[in-house]
Amino acid sequence: MFEHFIQRAILFLPPFLLAISLHESAHAYVAYRFGDPTAKDLGRITLNPIPHIDPIGLLMILTIGFGAAKPVPVNPYNLKNPIKDNLWIALAGPASNLVLAIVSAMVFRVVAPHLEATQAGIFIANMILTSVTLNIVLMVFNLFPIPPLDGFHILQGMVSTENYIRLERLRVYTPYVMIALMISFFMGFNIFAPIFGPIVSVLGGFLLGMPVGW
Numbered sequence: 188m189f190e191h192f193i194q195r196a197i198l199f200l201p202p203f204l205l206a207i208s209l210h211e212s213a214h215a216y217v218a219y220r221f222g223d224p225t226a227k228d229l230g231r232i233t234l235n236p237i238p239h240i241d242p243i244g245l246l247m248i249l250t251i252g253f254g255a256a257k258p259v260p261v262n263p264y265n266l267k268n269p270i271k272d273n274l275w276i277a278l279a280g281p282a283s284n285l286v287l288a289i290v291s292a293m294v295f296r297v298v299a300p301h302l303e304a305t306q307a308g309i310f311i312a313n314m315i316l317t318s319v320t321l322n323i324v325l326m327v328f329n330l331f332p333i334p335p336l337d338g339f340h341i342l343q344g345m346v347s348t349e350n351y352i353r354l355e356r357l358r359v360y361t362p363y364v365m366i367a368l369m370i371s372f373f374m375g376f377n378i379f380a381p382i383f384g385p386i387v388s389v390l391g392g393f394l395l396g397m398p399v400g401w
Contacts, residue, residue: 199321207240211257221275270348
């Protein structure tokens, strides 16, 4: 069992660390372009995964399949239009995962035909495939309009000021949402599977030019 966990971690960690590093860097970079240097000053515009790792979140993703990276801090007082600017800052994360999924699929199409059917070749192919499916899942998951996900901030940027205030009150439920998700994954019940599965199948299949599942 421990050996299986190590093999899974070796296969999963490189694509995951790259995905969260690009995701969080995208948030930090767009925030900086809109006038907030908070995350940049903390060294968060980097593909080095260390500044983005939350140790507990990483351990959770490896054990129960649900975790999180360290959130990028944004100071709304540095933004000219905090509500609208935050929409683009939030959107940058999922957009970066889509780009990485596309790039990973392109790499797979180029590299896979030249890989030998050895253990190393199969491992490399699976790691690239993992990058494609993982980034699609991260994109979709973060677009859910529930706090504290990116989709919630995107939704806030699309509504009136009055509705923004109403939505802001939902932030108090963030800890309860996270706890509920952790419990569901810990019990082996992935409530997002019915949504992720078809999207990974359709989008992943389109990018890779072959059937793919999640």
